[in-house]
Amino acid sequence: MNDPEDQAWLKEMITSLLENMATRIENLGRLLVSKEPKDLQAELHQIKGVAANFGLAALSEVVIKAEGFAKTGEIEASVEEGKKIPAIWESTRQELEKKFST
Template sequence: MNDPEDRAWLKEMITSLLENMATRIENLDRLLVSKEPKDLQAELHQIKGVAANFGLAALSELVIKAEGFAKAGDIESSVAEGIKIAPVWVSTRIELEKKFST
């Protein structure tokens, strides 16, 4: 990406991703404690969409598993997978911040 406009657009998108995921992870942390099935599944679905849109494969894989368990009514397994999401996101966020100097 040598075009300054393209780089600025991408940086804006990454900034939006970082802000959105901060909220999503806060919500997820709360729902992993409350274990409200419908809300947990809905939040996982939102995170799955964000991860897919940005091509975040490792994050997407975890969220797909956690959401699958939630859909099947296995909330304990969903929570067990869900607690792995935040650390993967933190690693991803750090890499994005390094690369895009946000």
């Protein structure tokens, strides 16, 4: 991707991802404490979509499990799986920032 316009577009997309996920991770942190089933499932669903759209496989795998547990009412299992998400995101975020110098 050597075209300056493509590079600018990609950098803009990565910046948007970083901002969106900062909010999502903050929301998730609150929901992992409150354990409100519908809100937890909804937030996990949002994170799953973001992860899928950007091809973030490791994040997507954990979020799919956590959302699956939330859907079946297994809130404690969803919370335990969900607790893995911030660390995976942090690692992903650092790699993206290093690669794209955002």
